[in-house]
Amino acid sequence: MRRSAGGWWAGLLALLVLTSAGRAAAPPASAGWLAGELLRVQQIDARAFQAALRGDFTRALRLAREGLKARRTLRGARHWQTLDAALLVERLERLARLSPEEQGRVGAALRRLAEGEGHLSKGRYRQAEEAYRASAHRWEGYGGWRERGRLDTPRR
Numbered sequence: 573m574r575r576s577a578g579g580w581w582a583g584l585l586a587l588l589v590l591t592s593a594g595r596a597a598a599p600p601a602s603a604g605w606l607a608g609e610l611l612r613v614q615q616i617d618a619r620a621f622q623a624a625l626r627g628d629f630t631r632a633l634r635l636a637r638e639g640l641k642a643r644r645t646l647r648g649a650r651h652w653q654t655l656d657a658a659l660l661v662e663r664l665e666r667l668a669r670l671s672p673e674e675q676g677r678v679g680a681a682l683r684r685l686a687e688g689e690g691h692l693s694k695g696r697y698r699q700a701e702e703a704y705r706a707s708a709h710r711w712e713g714y715g716g717w718r719e720r721g722r723l724d725t726p727r728r
Contacts, residue, residue, distance in 0.1 A: 606646065609642065609646055610646065612642070613639050613642045613643060613646070616635050616638055616639040616642070617635075617636075617639050617657075619635050620632045620633075620635035620636045620639065620660075620664075623635060624664070624667075624679065624682055625679055625682050625683050625686060626679055627672075627675045627676040627677075627678060627679025627680070628675070628679075629664055629667040629668040629670070629675050629678075629679075630668050632664050632667075632668075633661065633664040633665060633667075633668045636657065636660050636661045636664050637661055639657055640654070640657040640658055640660075640661050643657050677710060678711075680710055681707045681708075681710035681711045682707075684703050684704075684706045684707035684710060685703070685704065685707040687703040687707075688700045688701075688702075688703030688704040688707060691703055
């Protein structure tokens with residue numbers, strides 16, 4: 573008794589369909605759920621920024637790591653926001669190793685920088701420039717900062 577090749581393939585296909593029915597992929601996340609999770613990540617980032625402004629880089633680092641973990645889950649490891657969050661964690665790791673006095677100075681410089689951003693967004697260019705210069709002076713007073721023109725990595 574000879575079986576046809578088509579019958580054999582049909583039987584194999586039916587077996588695969590029946591055994592894989594319980595292992596179907598999870599349905600895609602709803603847009604509302606994803607938006608809520610991304611809002612939660614933004615709130616974590618805002619709390620990390622506030623901690624950095626206070627000079628509490630240990631807390632900022634903990635919060636930034638939490639945000640990075642959530643971004644990896646929500647967006648994937650190669651998404652640009654995930655990569656930016658990973659760079660922020662690296663910077664905060666370096667800043668968290670500073671002495672408490674140095675962390676306070678860096679926090680003060682960040683506060684002046686944020687003040688400058690606020691003035692700039694309102695069109696107050698003279699006040700923005702003053703705040704930027706004061707911020708740069710505090711960074712420079714720390715001992716010099718560089719990273720391709722950015723003021724966020726200590727020169728060691």
